[in-house]
Amino acid sequence: MGFERNTKPLIEADNICKDYVSGAGVVSALRGVSLAIGCGEFVAIMGPSGSGKSTLMNIFGLLDRPSKGRLIYAGRDVSDLDINARAAIRNAQIGFIFQSYNLLPRLTALENVELPLVYAGVRRPERMKRAREMLDAVGLADRQAHWPNQLSGGEQQRVSIARSMIANPALVLADEPTGALDSKTGEAVIRLLADLVASGVSVVVVTHDETVAAKADRIVRMADGAVLPHRPEIARESATRDSTPR
Amino acid sequence: MNWLETLRVALRSIRANRMRSALTMLGIIIGVASVVTMIAIGSGARTKIAEQIRSLGAHVLMVLPEASSSQGVRQRAGSGQSLTEGDAAAIMAELPAVTAAAPSIRGVFQIVAGKRNWRTTVNGTTAEYFVIREWALAAGRYFTAEDTKGGERVALIGQTVAEELFPDFDSPVGQTLRIGHALVTVVGVLSEKGPTGSGRDQDDVVFLPISTVRQRLVGGSNQVNRDAVAYILAKAVSGQQLSVAEQQIAWLLRLRHDLREGQNDDFRVTNPAATMRAQTASTRVLSWLLASVASVSLVVGGISIMNIMLVSVAERRREIGLRLAVGARQKHIRMQFLTEALVLCVIGGLLGLMLGTVSTAILAYYANWPVYLSPTAMVLAMVFAGLTGLVFGYYPARKAAKSDPIECLRSE
Numbered sequence: 001m002g003f004e005r006n007t008k009p010l011i012e013a014d015n016i017c018k019d020y021v022s023g024a025g026v027v028s029a030l031r032g033v034s035l036a037i038g039c040g041e042f043v044a045i046m047g048p049s050g051s052g053k054s055t056l057m058n059i060f061g062l063l064d065r066p067s068k069g070r071l072i073y074a075g076r077d078v079s080d081l082d083i084n085a086r087a088a089i090r091n092a093q094i095g096f097i098f099q100s101y102n103l104l105p106r107l108t109a110l111e112n113v114e115l116p117l118v119y120a121g122v123r124r125p126e127r128m129k130r131a132r133e134m135l136d137a138v139g140l141a142d143r144q145a146h147w148p149n150q151l152s153g154g155e156q157q158r159v160s161i162a163r164s165m166i167a168n169p170a171l172v173l174a175d176e177p178t179g180a181l182d183s184k185t186g187e188a189v190i191r192l193l194a195d196l197v198a199s200g201v202s203v204v205v206v207t208h209d210e211t212v213a214a215k216a217d218r219i220v221r222m223a224d225g226a227v228l229p230h231r232p233e234i235a236r237e238s239a240t241r242d243s244t245p246r
Numbered sequence: 247m248n249w250l251e252t253l254r255v256a257l258r259s260i261r262a263n264r265m266r267s268a269l270t271m272l273g274i275i276i277g278v279a280s281v282v283t284m285i286a287i288g289s290g291a292r293t294k295i296a297e298q299i300r301s302l303g304a305h306v307l308m309v310l311p312e313a314s315s316s317q318g319v320r321q322r323a324g325s326g327q328s329l330t331e332g333d334a335a336a337i338m339a340e341l342p343a344v345t346a347a348a349p350s351i352r353g354v355f356q357i358v359a360g361k362r363n364w365r366t367t368v369n370g371t372t373a374e375y376f377v378i379r380e381w382a383l384a385a386g387r388y389f390t391a392e393d394t395k396g397g398e399r400v401a402l403i404g405q406t407v408a409e410e411l412f413p414d415f416d417s418p419v420g421q422t423l424r425i426g427h428a429l430v431t432v433v434g435v436l437s438e439k440g441p442t443g444s445g446r447d448q449d450d451v452v453f454l455p456i457s458t459v460r461q462r463l464v465g466g467s468n469q470v471n472r473d474a475v476a477y478i479l480a481k482a483v484s485g486q487q488l489s490v491a492e493q494q495i496a497w498l499l500r501l502r503h504d505l506r507e508g509q510n511d512d513f514r515v516t517n518p519a520a521t522m523r524a525q526t527a528s529t530r531v532l533s534w535l536l537a538s539v540a541s542v543s544l545v546v547g548g549i550s551i552m553n554i555m556l557v558s559v560a561e562r563r564r565e566i567g568l569r570l571a572v573g574a575r576q577k578h579i580r581m582q583f584l585t586e587a588l589v590l591c592v593i594g595g596l597l598g599l600m601l602g603t604v605s606t607a608i609l610a611y612y613a614n615w616p617v618y619l620s621p622t623a624m625v626l627a628m629v630f631a632g633l634t635g636l637v638f639g640y641y642p643a644r645k646a647a648k649s650d651p652i653e654c655l656r657s658e
Contacts, residue, residue: 058652061571063571063651063652064652083576084575084576084577087570087573087574087575087576088573088575090571090572090573091572091573091574092573096571096572098655102564102567102568102571102655104565104568106258106259106262115568115569115572116572116573118251119569119572119573119574119575119578120573124251163572167573
């Protein structure tokens with residue numbers, strides 16, 4: 001089952017380069033990255049800071065465009081879409097989870113969860129209903145009317161997970177989702193991400209945390225703007241895990 | 247995302263920064279209030295002048311005798327005795343451009359009715375006077391040509407006189423007045439005309455047939471010319487014929503007064519409405535000037551809106567970044583900030599309208615200025631406030647919409 005999921009990529013980076021022009025000259029953040037994420041696959045990207053993993057995440061999230069190479073999403077080349085077309089895909093297909101949660105301080109928990117649906121043009125009663133279900137799913141049914149500053153870090157991250165899920169995305173990108181949390185609340189977050197994967201969503205997580213990475217189907221290691229080749233022991237490890245039915 | 251949604255977001259963010267929003271609005275409030283007040287003052291002055299022109303009667307000319315002079319010392323205008331009742335009759339009978347003319351002589355007398363008395367102007371004239379001035383009756387009748395011819399002791403009184411002398415009567419018609427030694431009967435009460443431009447009460451007057459005044463009141467003992475009148479009112483057949491009538495009157499009077507070429511006119515034909523209209527024109531210029539000064543403050547208000555919106559955009563970069571990340575299109579962000587600027591201006595505009603109304607009322611009440619707060623001016627001021635919001639809100643909104651989501655999310 002696990003292998004079958006991996007055979008059909010949801011999103012695929014094909015020899016992607018990303019250069020930034022800075023004062024000193026051109027800086028290459030990505031140097032020819034090729035990486036495919038399967039439907040319903042849980043991938044962890046690891047690497048030291050400056051290795052290009054955030055840049056890759058931005059490109060996977062259609063927040064940024066590659067300087068060179070192609071990005072294929074669901075079989076379609078999306079590298080050259082304009083900013084509004086990319087926003088439309090993000091809105092309907094991609095959920096984001098950030099290390100710093102990024103909840104809007106002047107919206108309640110429920111309204112924060114609703115936000116992607118606001119831009120999808122869903123009407124308010126429907127939005128509220130779905131947002132309640134999402135908050136319920138992350139165990140925050142009693143926190144709907146709370147403001148972000150009234151919630152603990154773990155709770156805020158769960159709200160942001162609910163937000164990332166509400167539009168039924170095919171892909172959820174999590175940038176250091178447990179980075180600001182203690183290990184116990186972090187575990188709860190990881191469990192929610194695992195639930196997402198179980199429901200068929202592809203999840204890509206950037207992390208420094210080996211225990212998070214250990215839960216992933218696959219670990220991609222990056223350095224200096226490139227994906228490192230599979231180390232045999234890791235490949236073996238994840239293969240074993242993959243074949244274990246869950 | 248519909249407009250209602252956008253409006254709610256805008257209102258929320260305005261409420262979240264109450265103090266800042268209030269300060270931002272202040273410029274718009276003051277701007278709109280001053281525009282409204284200035285327009286109210288300007289159109290008040292114009293309305294008043296228009297009313298005065300109307301109260302004068304349509305296309306009326308006034309003929310005055312030229313100032314008399316004795317041994318080189320000139321007296322005040324109208325002091326001459328060159329105009330006569332005969333002139334008035336001739337103007338009316340012979341000139342095609344003139345429909346009616348009425349001579350008038352005046353004097354101030356103590357008037358007694360029963361136990362009350364009142365000092366006022368007595369105006370001796372003919373029945374045409376009321377036609378020319380289009381002065382309606384409130385009660386009774388006008389005096390007739392026969393009354394004038396016969397020197398009948400009949401009187402028409404103005405509203406003020408009626409109130410002063412006959413406060414307890416339903417109608418003063420049929421009552422007797424004593425003016426000097428003459429007893430006259432009130433045959434009619436004139437409708438209200440209101441004050442003149444210079445503030446004189448036009449209703450504080452008694453009209454008698456001119457012949458009656460001559461026979462019973464002024465006697466003419468001190469006059470060189472027994473037939474002299476203080477002024478003649480003439481009505482042109484139409485507005486276009488006014489200047490023709492003016493020329494014809496001048497020509498006829500020169501002829502009747504035996505003036506040779508080179509001799510100066512011993513009379514003056516004036517067009518009071520034209521004088522008032524000239525006054526209107528200068529008032530209009532002044533009120534436009536005031537309104538444009540006021541709209542400068544509206545522009546200054548607009549600049550403060552732009553300033554604050556730019557600050558707001560800079561402060562809310564994370565919010566913009568997040569909204570973009572979860573799928574807001576550029577137009578959504580643009581609309582959000584534009585709506586915010588517009589709402590600030592509209593609220594400021596409404597408050598300014600209130601302030602303007604209050605300050606207009608204060609000016610009207612305490613300074614006794616004629617003001618007129620037209621609905622058009624109010625709508626116009628609001629439209630201007632809204633436009634200010636759109637114009638000065640556009641740049642910050644566009645800037646917000648063009649933000650890069652990654653940079654925004656990364657910012658603090």
